[in-house]
Amino acid sequence: MKDRLQTLLGEAVRACIEKKLIEAEAVPCIEINIPKDAGHGDYASNVAMVLASRAKGKMPPRRIAEIISKNISSGDDVLAKVEIAGPGFMNFFIRENVWSTLLRDVDELGDRYGASHSGKGKKIHLEFVSANPTGPLHIGHARGAVVGDVIASILEASGYSVFCEYYINDTGNQMNNLGKSVLFRYLELLGEDVEFPESCYQGDYIRDLAKEIISREGDRYRNINQEETIRIFTEYAAREILKGIKDDLMAFGVVFDNYFSEKDLYKDDGVAKLLAALEKSKFIYNDGETVWFRTTAFGDEKDRVVIRKSGEPTYFAADIAYHQNKYGRSFDELIDVWGADHHGYIPRMVACIEALGHEKESLKIVLVQLVSLLRDGKPVAMSTRAGEFVTLKEVIDEVGKDAARYNFLMRRSDSHLDFDLELAKRQSSENPVYYVQYAHARICSIMRNADERGYKMPAYDEVDLSFLTLPEEINLIKTISRLPEVLEGAALSLEPHRLTFYLNDFAALFHSYYNKHKVLSDDEGKSTARLFLAKSILTVLGNALRILGVSAPEKM
């Protein structure tokens, strides 16, 4: 509906300019929004004021609005009236009987309702989670996982083609540290008198891995070359931990198209070759000891090391190669979802994108703030190194997938989030997941009732929707019609929380309607029309919940 109005208004403005009724160099961007106050119409636009300011006050905005409104094509019978209000707003009133026609789309499209083609099939690479395989995923990773997963769904629904990838940082010091940690636990379990270093991973899962090795291979590593053993243990531990990570993500409803190993970047000297190529373009230089990337050429505050004095490449070096690799797989756009504590890393990453000859805008970075875990309002201490943390698995087991996911989506990603375990599993009004799911279950219950009473669910053409005249009903239909724009906006801004807020508002409208009016009554025509509306609501709730990866129960 909004789109329709937009073209209508756009044509009117163009006509006015061509006929020289309004002085303007070009047709401005037509903005249409939904006013908060119903008295200001169903939609409103500020074009007249925009045009007035461009024309340098030669013509008052209200006058411009008048001219435009007179030139709106009368061939379209959607508009009841156009009012000019305030400093020059144009308020559009849609004919009451037009709204119900919007339900045709819902009926015809079913579970595809809300989807669009605005992404035009653009190929997007989406990287998220990417946690080191040095320990199980904890609650901090969980938010990034859900945000990434839902962004993927939203983009898919908006007509993009999305490829989800988990980047495994399986090289470097941290990994070595992991192997060493397992070795120390191993020796400890075999009765050796060793002191477990503080710098090593303290979590119990390390001991479990060591036990596993002992039960399978005994003490054969006790007296052989330690460096070699660490290498073997590192590989073993990383593989096992990654397996656990994949299982946990699966249980959380997060699925990747690919897990990309950092190790693969070093095959065939890939990283070295890339750096050599960049050296030719002068973005890489060697000061005799270390190799630097000239990120300052693109606004970073200092140049960054890519090859250490020791000859080892840095994490950044691999990351450059990784991003180049992504572009090599012909994606149109890259999206990285990062923990907000990595924000300082953005300038150098963007610099490297530019140095590689790609558009700065082709890489988008979504920052996800870390989560403070609470239990009954009291903070739960967390530290990966010390092994004190609540794992993702524990959260899923305790509060459930639906509540956990929904809780992570209730705020903008870049805003701090308190996650209270007790609150999240409480089945009460304090917990918004159930509010939305309850609406869904309630409608299902109505359907069961209708079925018992012998109602058949009508198709769009068989139902007389002129029975839907209550303001609540019109409002519900209007909100239903907003789903496509909400999804599109969420896709454009990469903000999944918009969908959550929409769902809450929508469920509220339904609950209110439900409490005031009966769907099923003695009036058969009215009942059928309302039943049809209820089914449309069910479709929208179901579609939106599916995108969020939250289940839509029929009973609860």
Place this chain on the structure above:
RNA sequence: GCGCCCAUAGCUCAGCUGGAUAGAGCGUUGGACUACGAAUCCAAAGGCCCCAGGUUCGAUUCCUGGUGGGCGCGCCA
């Protein structure tokens, strides 16, 4: 010290990229089940949108400077 993010009701947060009288949930107070599910609804109270300037028809939103908080500033990842 420098950089990034944040500051909106008692609390937790939205505010659609600059729009009209700033919203929601929780909490508080008072009401609604012999009607399709009360995990629901209705009503009330609650505000210097941190402060001071600036940009313009118009600012919670953009700019500058403060104040208060979070994070980052490794040849860690």
